[in-house]
Amino acid sequence: MDFDNERIDISDDLSGSMTISGGSKRLRGMKGTDFDTLDEPIKETILRDVRAVYTKFKNVLHPQRKNNILKEWDLWGxxxxxxxxATILQSSSENGENDGGPExxxxxxxVWLGAIVVTINSKLLGGQISFFQSVCVLGYCLTPLGLSLLVCKILLILFSQSTFIFLLRLLASxxxxxxxxxxxxxxxxxxxxxxxxxxxxxxxxxxYFIISWLVASHTH
Known part of the structure; x- marks a missing residue:
């Protein structure tokens, strides 16, 4: 009887161990599904990052009084x-002569040095924001100026330079x-x-004023 009791106890212990092991395996499975990205396909990783960048662009185009853009910073955008x-604003060279625009x-x-200086100023004033979060926000908020530059470039391609076109470019910038x-x-x-x-x-x-002036003064 004692031996039978011991056998029952041992099988109970083994049963309990199997239950715990199974539970931990399920937990690992849930963790891997929700948080672990080591086994994630490269395509899914890229799409997830693209969606995050798109969301930040959308938040800049429709800014609201919330800090969602600061939760997960990135510098891709x-x-x-x-x-x-920089590609559009860079100066063009004709006959080896520079047109006077920026390289x-x-x-x-x-852009980057300006963002760093603004961020350092914010930190010295006691701002409760990390260095890279600030650079991320300042960089993403260039989106409207990027759109203005695109509009100005289209105007320069479609129309010859004139006072009216310059005023339109100035308005856009x-x-x-x-x-x-x-x-x-x-x-x-x-x-x-x-x-x-x-x-x-x-x-x-x-x-942003310096960048907008670069946009407005771009003539090529």
Missing amino acids: PLVLCTFM FAEVFVI GAGFAWATYASVIFMENSQPPKRKALAIYPMFLF
Whole structure:
């Protein structure tokens, strides 16, 4: 009888071990499905990242008083925007002579160095936002200026230069400047101390103003 009791106890223990093992396997399966991306196909990873970038672009085009764009920062969107704008804004050379416009590398330096300076200023003022979150927001908020640049480029292709066309380009770049500044303020104002918001907004104003002037003054 004692032996039978011991056998029953052992089988109970084994049964319990199997249940725990099965439970842990299910847990690992759930974890792998929800959070682990090591086994995720490359296509799914790329599509997920593209959807995240698209969502941030959409948030910039329709800014609201929420910080969803700050939850998961990335620099893919800013990199694409910066490359696009630098490609269009770069000076063209005719007969070995520069037309006076900025070079590709100069536009890159202006955008990234400007974003870094604005971010450092925000941090020194006590902003509750990480370095890369700030650069991410400033980069994505270039979207309206990128659209303005595209409009200006189309106007230059379709029509010859005139005072009226210049005013249209100036209007487009001004609208992009206002839109970009407004979007960045909406996303970052809650991260700044209440009494220092003006000091944090002023460098952003200058940053987007310089870029908008590059857009408006582009003539080739």
